[in-house]
Amino acid sequence: MRRDIDGFTEETFDVCVVGGGITGAGVALDAARRGLRVALIERGDFGSGTSTASSKLIHGGLRYLEQGQFGLVAEALHERALLLRHARHLVQPLPFVVPFYDDQRVAPWQWRLGLTVYDILAGRDNIARSRPLSTRQVDAATGPMRSGLRGGVLYYDAWMDDARLCLAVVRTGVQYGAVAASYVEATGFENAGGTISSVYAVDRLTDRRFVIRARVVVNAAGAGADAVRVLAGEPSEPLLNPTKGVHLIAPDQGHRAASLLLHPGDGRVFFVIPWFGKTLIGTTDSFPDAGPNALRVAASEVTYLLDGYNHYFDRPLQTEQIIGTFAGLRPLLRFRPGEPSSVSREFRLHVGPTGMITALGGKYTTFRQMAETITDQVTSYVGKSRRCRTASLPLIGSPATPWPEFLQAKSAQIVARHPIAIDSVMHLVQRYGTEVDKVLERISRAPRGFDRLHAEEPDLVGEQAWQRDEEMAIFPDDFLLRRTRIGMWRPGLRCASATTQSRSA
Ligand SMILES: Cc1cc2nc3c(=O)[nH]c(=O)nc-3n(C[C@H](O)[C@H](O)[C@H](O)COP(=O)(O)OP(=O)(O)OC[C@H]3O[C@@H](n4cnc5c(N)ncnc54)[C@H](O)[C@@H]3O)c2cc1C
Numbered sequence: 001m002r003r004d005i006d007g008f009t010e011e012t013f014d015v016c017v018v019g020g021g022i023t024g025a026g027v028a029l030d031a032a033r034r035g036l037r038v039a040l041i042e043r044g045d046f047g048s049g050t051s052t053a054s055s056k057l058i059h060g061g062l063r064y065l066e067q068g069q070f071g072l073v074a075e076a077l078h079e080r081a082l083l084l085r086h087a088r089h090l091v092q093p094l095p096f097v098v099p100f101y102d103d104q105r106v107a108p109w110q111w112r113l114g115l116t117v118y119d120i121l122a123g124r125d126n127i128a129r130s131r132p133l134s135t136r137q138v139d140a141a142t143g144p145m146r147s148g149l150r151g152g153v154l155y156y157d158a159w160m161d162d163a164r165l166c167l168a169v170v171r172t173g174v175q176y177g178a179v180a181a182s183y184v185e186a187t188g189f190e191n192a193g194g195t196i197s198s199v200y201a202v203d204r205l206t207d208r209r210f211v212i213r214a215r216v217v218v219n220a221a222g223a224g225a226d227a228v229r230v231l232a233g234e235p236s237e238p239l240l241n242p243t244k245g246v247h248l249i250a251p252d253q254g255h256r257a258a259s260l261l262l263h264p265g266d267g268r269v270f271f272v273i274p275w276f277g278k279t280l281i282g283t284t285d286s287f288p289d290a291g292p293n294a295l296r297v298a299a300s301e302v303t304y305l306l307d308g309y310n311h312y313f314d315r316p317l318q319t320e321q322i323i324g325t326f327a328g329l330r331p332l333l334r335f336r337p338g339e340p341s342s343v344s345r346e347f348r349l350h351v352g353p354t355g356m357i358t359a360l361g362g363k364y365t366t367f368r369q370m371a372e373t374i375t376d377q378v379t380s381y382v383g384k385s386r387r388c389r390t391a392s393l394p395l396i397g398s399p400a401t402p403w404p405e406f407l408q409a410k411s412a413q414i415v416a417r418h419p420i421a422i423d424s425v426m427h428l429v430q431r432y433g434t435e436v437d438k439v440l441e442r443i444s445r446a447p448r449g450f451d452r453l454h455a456e457e458p459d460l461v462g463e464q465a466w467q468r469d470e471e472m473a474i475f476p477d478d479f480l481l482r483r484t485r486i487g488m489w490r491p492g493l494r495c496a497s498a499t500t501q502s503r504s505a
Contacts (some may be wrong), residue, residue, distance in 0.1 A: 001170075001180070001470055001471060001472050002172050003107065003181045003182070003474075004179065004181070004471055005181060005184070005203050005206075005208065005210065007022050007179040008039055008041075008179060008181070008184075008210060009210050009211065009212070009214045009495040011037060011213075012037075012213040012214065012215065012234070012499050013037045013038060013179075013212065013213065013214040013215070014031065014038065014040045014214070014215050014216065014378070014382045014384070015027075015031050015036055015037075015038055015039070015214055015215065015216045015217070015218055015378050015382070016038075016039040016040075016041070016199050016212050016214035016216075016217050016218070016344075017031075017038065017039065017040045017041070017044060017217075017218045017220055018041055018186040018199065018217060018218065018219050018220060018221055018228055019041075019049075019219065019220035019221040019222060019225075019228075020041070020042025020046040020047065020059075020166075020170060020180065020182060020220075021046075021047055021049045021050060021051035021166060021220065021222050022051040022165070022166045022169065022364050022367045023164075023220040023222065023359045023367055023370060023371070024040060024042070024049065024182045024218070024220030024221075024359075025040070025046065025047075025166050025169040025170045025173065025367075026169055026367040026368055026370065027171065027220055027359070027370030027371045027374050027375055027378075027391075028040040028169075028173040028178045028180060029169050029170075029172050029173035029176065029178070029328075029371065029390060029393075030177070030368070030371040030372055030374075030375040030388055030389075031173075031375045031378060031379075032173045032174075032176035032177050032178040033173075033388075033389045033390055033393060034177050034375065034379065034384075034386040034387070034388065034389065035384075035386060035446065036181065036375075036379070036382065036384060036386075037177070037377070038173065038177070038178040039178070039179050039180075039199075039212050039214060039367075040170065040173065040178055040179070040180040040181075041180075041181060041184040041185070041186060041199070041201055041212070042180075042181070042182045042183070042184065043183065043184065043204065044182065044183065044188070045135075045182050045325070045472075045473075045474070045475070045477065045478045045482055046159035046166055046167055046170050046180075046182050046227055046472070046482070047163045047166035047167060047482055048477075048478075048482065049164065049222045049223065049224070049328070049329075050168070050222050050223060050328040050329055050330065050331065051162055051163070051166045051364065052162055052163040052328075052481065052482055053224075053247070053300065053326050053327060053328025053329075054162045054328065054364050055245075055247065055271055055273065055280070055282055055283055056159050056160055056161070056162055056273065056275055056280065057094075057157055057158065057159060057160070057258075057271070057273070057365075058079075058080050058083050058084075058091050058158040058159070058160050058364070058365045059076065059080065059157040059365055060073045060074075060076045060077040060080060060118060060121065060157065060365075061073055061076050061363070061365070062114060062115075062118060062120065062155075062260070062269075064462065065114045065117055065118065065268055065397055066106075066114070070121060073118070073121050074121040074122075074345065074432075075123055075133060075366060075369060076363070076365045076366050077125055077126075078117075078125055079121040079365050079366050079367075079368055079369055080122075080125070080157065080158055080365060081122075081125035082368065082391060083158070083160070083165075083365070083368075084127070084158055085394075086392075086394045086395055086398055087160075087165055087168060087350070087394075087395045087397075087398050087430070088163045088398045088399055088402070088403045088406070088433065089397055089398060089429070089430055089431070089433030090160055090161045090164055090168060090395075090397075090398075091158050091159070091160045091165065092158060092159060092160075092403060093127045093128075093156050093157075093158050094156065094157055094158055094159040094257070094258055094273075094274075095141065095154055095155075095156055095256075095257040095258070096154070096155050096156065096157055096257060096258045096259070096260050097133065097138055097141050097142050097152050097153070097154055097257045097258070097260070098111050098115075098152050098153050098155070098259075098260045098261075099138050099142070099145055099149055099151075099152040099259065099261070099312065100149070100150040100151050100152050100153075101148050101149065101150060102148065103352045104147075104262050105261065105262060105267045108151075108153075109152065110297060112130075112132070112153060113154050113155050115130035115153055116130070118130065118155060120157075123316040125375060126156075127156035127157075127158070128156050130153055130154060130155035130156075131150060131153070131154050131155075132152075132153055133151055133152045133153060133154050133159075134151050134499070135149045135150070135151050135152075137151075137152075137154075138152040139297070140256070141154070141255075141256050141257040142255050142256070142257060142259050142272075143253060143254045143255055143313060143314070143315060143316040144238065144313070144314070144315065145312055145313060145314060146311070146312055146313070146314060148339040154257070157258075157477055159227045159273065159275060160364075161276075161431075161485070161498035162364060163481070163482035163483070163485070164431065164482075164483070165364075167471060167482070167483070168395040168396050168397055168398075169367075169395060170397050171396045171470075171471070172393070172396045175396060181203075181472070182474065182478075183203065183204040183205050183474065184201050184202070184203055184204065185201065185202050185204055186199050186200070186201055186228060186231065187200045187201065187202050187209075187231070188200040188231055189215045189217065189231060189232045189233070189354070189356070190211070191233070191354055194353070194354065195354055195355045196214075196216075196217050196232060196354045196355055196356050197213065197214075197215075198211045198212060198213050198214065199211070199212040199214060199217060205474070207319070215357065215381065216356075216357065216378050216381045216382060217232075217355075217357070218356075218358075218359065218374060218378065219232070219355045219356050219357065219358040219359065220330045220359045220374075223240065223329035223330075223331045225239070225240060225317055225331065225358050225359065225360060226238045226239060226240050228358070229350075229352060229356070229358055232352060232354050232356050232358070233353075233354060234352040234353065234354070238334055239333065239334055239350055239358070239360055240331055240332060240333065240334055240360060240361075241287075241332050241333065241334040242286070242288060242329040242330055242331055242332060243285050243286060243287055243288070243297075243329070243330045243332055244284070244285075244286050244288035244295060244307070244327055244328070244329055244330075245282065245283035245284055245285055245304075245327065245328055245329075245330060246282060246283060246284045246297050246298075246301040246302075246326070246327045247280050247281065247282030247283055247323060247325065247326050247327075248280070248281040248282065248302060248305050248306070248322050248324075249278050249279070249280055249322065249323050249324035249325065249326075249488060249489050250278065250279045250280075250281065250317055250321055250322055250323065251278065251279070251321065251323060252274070252278060252279055253272075253279040253313070253315065253317070253370075255273075255274045255279055256274065257274070258271055258272060258273045258274065258365050259272040259312070261308060261312055263304075263308045263311075264307070264308065265307060265308070268285065268307050270282060270283060270284075270305065272282070272309060272313075276485060278323075278489060281305045281306075281308070281309050281317075281320050282305065283305075284301045284304055284305065284387070286301075287426075288329060294328065295327040295328070296327070297325040297326075297327050302319060302322065302325065303319075306318075306319065306322075323489040323490075324488045324489040324491070326488065329346050329490040331361060331362070332361055333346060333348055333358065333360050333361040346361055346362075347359070347360065347361045347362035347363075347366065347370050347373075348360045348361055349373065349374060349377060351377070355381070357374060357377055357378065357381075359374055368391070371390070372388040372390065372391075375388065376388070382405050396435070397433030397434050397435045398433055398434070398483050399431055399433055399434050402473075406429075406433075406434075407426070407430070410429045410436060411425050411426055411429055411452065414428070414429070414436070414440065418440060418444075418450070419450060420450060420460070421458075423458040424452070424459075424460055426458070427458035427459065428440070428458075428460070428463075431463075431484075432466075438466075439463065439466045442462065442465050442466040442469070442470075443460055443462030443463060443465070443466070444462070445465070446461065446462035446464075446465040447463075448461050448462070449461055449462025449465070450462060453484070453486060453493065454486065454490055454493060457486050457490065459484045459486050463483075463484065464479050464483075464495065467479055467483040471483055476494075480493055480495055
């Protein structure tokens with residue numbers, strides 16, 4: 001995937017998408033797959049906004065059952081099934097345990113009922129039916145829990161690599177003809193007869209300013225969508241009410257399943273998630289005191305999450321054991337003022353007076369379906385009625401065979417041909433899926449390509465050559481936080497490939 005800035009100025013696009021998080025990436029892919037001419041610009045790295053700060057779950061959203069939003073849950077469960085099929089290397093089933101205690105605001109019978117409904121709503125798309133667990137089985141899945149445990153229940157959702165899933169969507173869109181670039185920012189819009197006809201853009205790597213002509217603009221700027229609306233001359237009254245969510249990263253605490261827990265302080269749901277050999281704990285939910293570029297994790301947020309964790313697990317975690325944190329903004333609709341957790345997660349389209357289509361709200365899991373709705377609107381504007389074709393479209397790297405078979409066969413093949421330790425082999429297959437052979441070929445040509453980036457991590461130095469050439473990684477954070485995830489828990493690591501750019505844009 002090449003960064004071709006001239007490509008933005010050589011034609012009039014059907015649609016220019018502003019924002020390369022999962023929403024914008026999804027629209028770019030859907031529109032390109034329908035045969036539209038698509039430009040996609042992202043002011044930072046792809047996915048560098050909220051789309052890499054998620055809880056890494058592809059889920060139906062059990063909590064919405066409490067609010068009676070069955071349609072929303074059924075839709076998300078269907079999208080979960082599509083992602084498990086079409087992004088096999090990046091989205092995989094994950095067991096979840098809900099432990100039962102007497103002092104909780106949700107009674108065991110309510111959990112059992114809710115999960116039965118969850119199973120029914122998933123229908124043929126279900127991963128596996130939920131089932132009751134004895135106290136011993138809960139402990140075996142999560143590690144020893146505090147006394148008073150009354151058993152629990154097991155159900156399934158999925159985990160994902162959010163940054164690479166976003167990237168896979170961008171790259172698949174580019175395969176279908178989209179012109180996409182990171183570090184290109186929309187700075188303004190030109191109106192012709194009251195309708196936006198062009199996007200003023202700046203290449204943040206060179207400061208070159210240029211104009212992208214487009215019939216329709218989609219504002220997919222996430223929590224920054226209101227700011228982009230203001231750039232387009234729309235009223236400054238905000239449509240979003242973003243809330244901030246924080247996660248902690250701890251070394252592996254031995255959890256074989258994720259845990260869905262109710263915080264002892266306020267009764268909110270939070271998760272403990274095994275993820276790439278680490279344990280994630282999150283999330284908080286509060287109104288932010290800064291914009292997307294200045295999010296900080298407060299000591300009180302670390303304490304809140306550790307209090308939650310230590311309330312449940314016998315092996316307590318201390319602040320000093322936390323090896324990383326991350327924070328993101330939920331682009332929630334300004335809908336119901338009051339408690340952050342009651343703000344609606346629903347998705348809405350807003351069409352402004354200049355014809356710009358703004359995506360509001362939503363969640364990662366349902367990005368394809370949101371993109372379908374947005375692109376339907378785009379096609380009706382540009383007068384090209386073409387139906388959505390992403391529901392049956394595998395993303396780049398996703399194997400046609402079921403994941404366990406692919407992983408086993410491909411790993412055996414690599415072990416036979418390359419001098420690589422088994423943990424690195426598994427990691428390469430997981431990260432690159434069907435592209436792994438091409439990646440290995442690139443690694444073998446890179447200086448010290450088969451060396452590890454860090455002695456205790458499976459990532460290889462030569463991967464960075466592939467990430468630079470094929471995945472548009474430019475700055476150290478692009479390589480270390482999003483193409484790989486190693487920088488999330490090893491912040492001091494240096495990046496071999498980002499030598500051409502020394503600062504973070
Ligand atoms: C803590 C947390 C946990 C979550 N967990 C989950 C989960 O487990 N599962 C799930 O399904 N959902 C989850 N979500 C929700 C999900 O992550 C978000 O809904 C989704 O990532 C939003 O994607 P987006 O593309 O709309 O926004 P973003 O990812 O923020 O993308 C918007 C992009 O627009 C760019 N941009 C802004 N202005 C401009 C401009 N002028 N020019 C060019 N580009 C611009 C930004 O740089 C940004 O990259 C979670 C959210 C949070 C905050």
